[in-house]
Amino acid sequence: MRNKISVLLVDDHALVRRGFRRILEDESDISVAGEASTGEEAVQLAHELKPRVIIMDCALPGINGLQATRRILKDSPETLILMLSMHPEETWVHQALEAGARGYILKNAVDLELGTAIRRVAAGEKVLDSQLDRPSALKGERSAGLTHRELEILQMIVDGKSNKEIAAALDLSANTVAVHRANMMDALGIHKTAELVVYAIRNGLVNIP
Numbered sequence: 529m530r531n532k533i534s535v536l537l538v539d540d541h542a543l544v545r546r547g548f549r550r551i552l553e554d555e556s557d558i559s560v561a562g563e564a565s566t567g568e569e570a571v572q573l574a575h576e577l578k579p580r581v582i583i584m585d586c587a588l589p590g591i592n593g594l595q596a597t598r599r600i601l602k603d604s605p606e607t608l609i610l611m612l613s614m615h616p617e618e619t620w621v622h623q624a625l626e627a628g629a630r631g632y633i634l635k636n637a638v639d640l641e642l643g644t645a646i647r648r649v650a651a652g653e654k655v656l657d658s659q660l661d662r663p664s665a666l667k668g669e670r671s672a673g674l675t676h677r678e679l680e681i682l683q684m685i686v687d688g689k690s691n692k693e694i695a696a697a698l699d700l701s702a703n704t705v706a707v708h709r710a711n712m713m714d715a716l717g718i719h720k721t722a723e724l725v726v727y728a729i730r731n732g733l734v735n736i737p
Contacts, residue, residue: 533559538563568596623676
């Protein structure tokens with residue numbers, strides 16, 4: 529067991545975790561150290577179990593996979609995180625890598641080689657799903673993705689907060705918030721706030737209460 533790659537499985541669906549566990553049980557050099565169904569639980573188990581690799585679902589109840597990744601790496605920077613998602617959009621991929629993930633693969637990939645991806649990440653490689661090379665689904669989306677500040681503001685917009693309320697919460701001027709909002713809409717080719725909210729929800733960029 530000492531030479532095996534220890535893995536923590538994080539997904540809010542028990543059937544998905546069970547499926548991943550069964551896949552990994554056939555890998556002689558990989559062992560599943562534990563499972564988590566929420567971001568908070570992932571942070572706690574990562575601290576307790578110290579797994580070598582964490583398979584992290586992007587969309588989690590409570591704190592999402594990106595937030596959990598940042599918290600885990602702040603506590604244990606040597607941990608390697610492989611992000612799994614249903615979303616191939618550049619913005620989400622960029623934010624995952626910016627948060628510190630060492631890989632990003634799609635959960636619905638027909639040829640998902642989980643064991644191979646884990647070994648590559650453990651060996652120090654960066655792993656990106658081949659399907660991510662496709663052009664963005666939304667014309668005009670910038671390849672760099674939204675910044676961390678823009679995602680913070682986007683979350684508050686989805687929560688129904690006004691520019692004034694967002695400014696107060698983030699210690700910014702209302703004008704700065706308005707500029708951020710305009711920049712996001714321009715970057716994503718969106719012209720109405722309602723469209724921005726729909727896009728954010730559909731692409732998993734925000735948490736839904």
